[in-house]
Amino acid sequence: MDRRNFIRSSALTSSYLLIPNFLKPLEYLDIKGNKNLVIIQLSGGNDWLNTIIPFTNDIYFKNRNKLGIKADKVINLNKELGFNPALAPLKEFYDAGHMSIVNNVGYPNPDRSHFRSMDIWQSASGSSEYLSTGWIGRYLDSNCKNAHQAIEVDNNLSLALKGEKLKGMAVKDAQQLFKQTQLPYFKNIAEIEKKETLNEDNQGYLYKTLIETVSSAEYIYETSKTKTNSFDYPNTDFGKQLKNVATFIESGLTTKVYYVSLTGFDTHVAQMNKHQKLLEIYAEGIAAFIKNLKGINKFDDSLLFTFSEFGRRVEENASGGTDHGTAGNVFLFGANLKKKGIVNEGPDLADLTDGDLKYHLDFRNIYANILNNWLSADANILINNSVVPYEIV
Amino acid sequence: MTTHLKYIFHLYNRAGFGISYKEALALSNKSMKEIIDGLFSDSTMATYLSVIKPNDLPKRKDAINSGMSKKEINKLILQKGVELNMAWVKHLMTTTNAIREKQTLFWHNHFACRIRNPYLLQELNNIHRKFAFSNFRDLLVEVSKSSAMLDFLNNQQNKKEHPNENFARELMELFTLGRGNYTEEDVKESARAFTGWSYDKDTFEFQYKEKHHDFGEKTFLTHKGTFGGEDIINMIMDNRQTAIFLCRKLYRYYVNENVDEARVKALAEFYFMNQYNTEMLLKKIFMADWFFAENNIGSNIKSPIELLIGLSRQYHIKYNNEKLLIQLQRQLGQVLFFPPNVAGWPGGKSWIDSSTLLLRMRLPSLVLNNGDIDNDERTDDPDDMFNETNGEQTNQKFGTHLNWIDILKAHEGLSIEKLSAAILAKQPNEKILNTINTEAANNKKEQIIKLLSLPEYNLC
Structure with a gap:
């Protein structure tokens, strides 16, 4: 057994997690250069059936009397499924083999509460299990040294990025965050404590978080301020968030995970225009982002992952909208996908549970694959119930 | 000290x-x-929340008939929810029932409920308050029959033909026994016992719907019988695991996030033998010599509510801007009446990340001094202080109001060490105290603000 294998196999025992990171061998912490994962969360429950449209399916049109997207409008991907026209900007990536569309993703005993279901996706728990750490947070605990290795482009940090010992950073505005940490008083006390040995108790934890915040904020700001990103993005909040991410990536931050969200998908009423607009914002933002990454030669190092907390019911409601449902799609974008295009069978609208789609693939299987193959982590120790990775990247 | x-x-x-x-x-x-x-x-007499009246919110059907749009209804619900939140926050800031409210906050998290109807939430909160110190069984029965919990955990849909297990599962997993002390079969069987537990949609009163109840025989925790809901609760109470589960959680809350299992076991035995009398248990905890042990002082991380309420009570701060109080709760990660899920707020270290820590450390200066930590003006100068302002400070940015003269008078003559001991539960590094002492040598106001702005102020 060589050293690398020894380290990997010993990592399988959970006690390995208890070793402080600075004692961990470097090659374990950062095996594969600067690969990054960009997670895009569609909040509110996206209507996937009107995103990837089963345009030859009568059941779809029967259930979507008002909302169904007519077959002649759909951008065909294969004989059965096609893009909502608002996704047109993504077609070139699909054609180039840089996009994967996974159908029927969900989890057993689905929960229809936004908050609960979002917790389940973010913590990678089962539906009757309550975890206080996120899947990326646990990755931070086991594989990373600094808070800035997972950045959420927001003012508040999501559960997904919270580990037990290490939590990611919420960075909406790197300069503003940096300024806050540069208050002379805070900087001062962070510097005083740095020289002492901090305890494992809560007092030590608070100071460690403070010191980490000060240094990470400085690192992010000082590293990224040298770059001005002049690439043209759509003038939306979502576009701005992605532009920030691209700037961070170009500047060479050692960040492994970026987290971005687009909200407004809870379309119970008058969905048609609202949903089209949201998909447009999404598709235009993503298209600009990928082109930007290609232009700076970073697309090869990036993987984009899009999910929502649930899909919507198959049947539209009486208010021209759709209600909370269950399974849906996830999208991945990347230059080296193992499975490309539409990777599994489309939704079976004839086989429903109480009017909802059945899931065929547990989202945690995809997480496991990303953790293992993209983030060089060990999914077995980061996700409960040893799941079988779904080999896609 | x-x-x-x-x-x-x-x-x-x-x-x-x-x-x-x-x-x-x-x-x-x-x-x-x-x-x-x-x-x-x-805390003998409880003061109940009563800002929301049962008919403050029209029934959805009536509202739509009267021409209200869904948007308007949602706005009304939201507005009433804010009123309820504010009512409790203000009560917490001024009440003399400190320990009753502290225990109510514990039950608020233990029986976490996330629904939209503020009236039901208010009534559940009043149950937690009324039965805060009573025996746990009485509290549990009241909570189980509350319209809020019946609604939240779908017991309205728990009917003989299609039992809904949600309530039965959380009852055992989160409210009483804890994982590993019951089987999936117990969940299924007890769900049947709670069939027909429902509430009247007009009065919100508990209603037992016999026609939906399953009168058949059930097997629960090895007992057999034609059990109803209260029988299940009684059997759960007869199981010592319930006492252990509750005492462990109370120990975390009142004593130390790191649990001493031997002590929990002894407390659980006491709780069990005294019919789950919560007041007796709490007195036993506070009277124990280990309660005051050095490693239990300043060992826990304050919840956002403990931080916000504590700061406001200590310095008698008044808030004119209610939006600020809601916004702070949100950004610090704990909005009352809005727990993340039925398991409540996870607490402890999970409160702290880079954003919330920075906000927590800036909070005292924001609320007490318009955001200034380093004071340029020497407000300690008596001439300056009594000049016009009379010590009253209104912080324009945050709409807070407090009296610095009173605060400074109360802390008169205290050395930096004594001041620190009066403000912080856990003492900071000596070098930090020295720094504060040097930077703010003749400025007690600045010293106080600097001490409050330390990470240690987040410990209790």
């Missing part, structure tokens, strides 16, 4: 929401037993 005074601070940090230096001094000639008894006698 005397040990006795230090223990008074500790007791009030845990059993209440902190105490001002002046008030702590006033208590210091009493024995600890007298002080603890006083805490409970201060």
Whole structure:
């Protein structure tokens, strides 16, 4: 057994997690250069059936009397499924083999509460299990040294990025965050404590978080301020968030995970225009982002992952909208996908549970694959119930 | 500072929401037993929340008939929810029932409920308050029959033909026994026992719908019988695991996030033998010598509510801007009546990330001094102080109001070490105290703000 294998196999025992990171061998912490994962969360429950449209399916049109997207409008991907026209900007990536569309993703005993279901996706728990750490947070605990290795482009940090010992950073505005940490008083006390040995108790934890915040904020700001990103993005909040991410990536931050969200998908009423607009914002933002990454030669190092907390019911409601449902799609974008295009069978609208789609693939299987193959982590120790990775990247 | 005074601070940090230096001094000639008894006698009478009336929110059907749009209904619900939140926050800031409210906050998290109807939430909260110290069984029965919980955990849909297991599962997993002390079969069988537990949609009163109840035989925790809901609750109470589960959680809340299992076991035995009398249990905890052990002082991380309420009570801060109080709760990660899920707020280290820590450290200066930590003006100068303002400070940016003269007078003549001991449960590094002492040598206001802005102020 060589050293690398020894380290990997010993990592399988959970006690390995208890070793402080600075004692961990470097090659374990950062095996594969600067690969990054960009997670895009569609909040509110996206209507996937009107995103990837089963345009030859009568059941779809029967259930979507008002909302169904007519077959002649759909951008065909294969004989059965096609893009909502608002996704047109993504077609070139699909054609180039840089996009994967996974159908029927969900989890057993689905929960229809936004908050609960979002917790389940973010913590990678089962539906009757309550975890206080996120899947990326646990990755931070086991594989990373600094808070800035997972950045959420927001003012508040999501559960997904919270580990037990290490939590990611919420960075909406790197300069503003940096300024806050540069208050002379805070900087001062962070510097005083740095020289002492901090305890494992809560007092030590608070100071460690403070010191980490000060240094990470400085690192992010000082590293990224040298770059001005002049690439043209759509003038939306979502576009701005992605532009920030691209700037961070170009500047060479050692960040492994970026987290971005687009909200407004809870379309119970008058969905048609609202949903089209949201998909447009999404598709235009993503298209600009990928082109930007290609232009700076970073697309090869990036993987984009899009999910929502649930899909919507198959049947539209009486208010021209759709209600909370269950399974849906996830999208991945990347230059080296193992499975490309539409990777599994489309939704079976004839086989429903109480009017909802059945899931065929547990989202945690995809997480496991990303953790293992993209983030060089060990999914077995980061996700409960040893799941079988779904080999896609 | 005397040990006795230090223990008074500790007791009030845990059993209440902190105490001002002046008030702590006033208590210091009493024995600890007298002080603890006083805490409970201060809380004998409960003050209930009553801002939301049952018919404040029209029934959805009526509202739509009367021409209200869904948007308007949602706006009304939201507005009433804010009123309810504010009513409790203000009560917490001013109440003399400190320990009753602290225990109500515990039950608020233990029986976490996330629904939209503020009236139902208010009534559930009043149950937690009314039965805060009573025996746990009475509380549990009341909670189980509350329209809020029946609604939240789908017991309305729990009918003989299609049992819904949601309530039965959480009852055992989160409210009583804890994982590993029951089987999936127990969940299924007890769900049948709760079939027909429902509430009247007009009065929100509990309603037992016989036609939906399953009268058949059930097997629960190895017992067999034609059990109803209360039988299940009784059997759960007869199981010592329930006492252990509750005592462990109470120990985390009142004593230390790191649990001493031997102590929990002893407490659980006491709780069990005394019919789950919560007041007796709490008194036993506060009277224990280990409650005041050094490693239990300043060991826990304050929840956002403990931080916000404690700060406001200690310095008698008034808020004119309600939006600020809601926004702070949100950004700090704990909005009352809005727990993340049925498991409640996870607490402890999970409160702290880079954003919330920075906000927590800036909070005292924002609320007390318009965001200034380093004071340029020497407000300690008596001439300056009594000049016009009379010590009253209104912070324009945050709409807070407080009296600095009173605060400074209360802390008069205290060395930096004594000031630190009066403000912080856990003492900072000596070098940090020295720095503060040098930077703010003749400025007590600045010293106080700097101490409040330390990470240690987030410990209790």
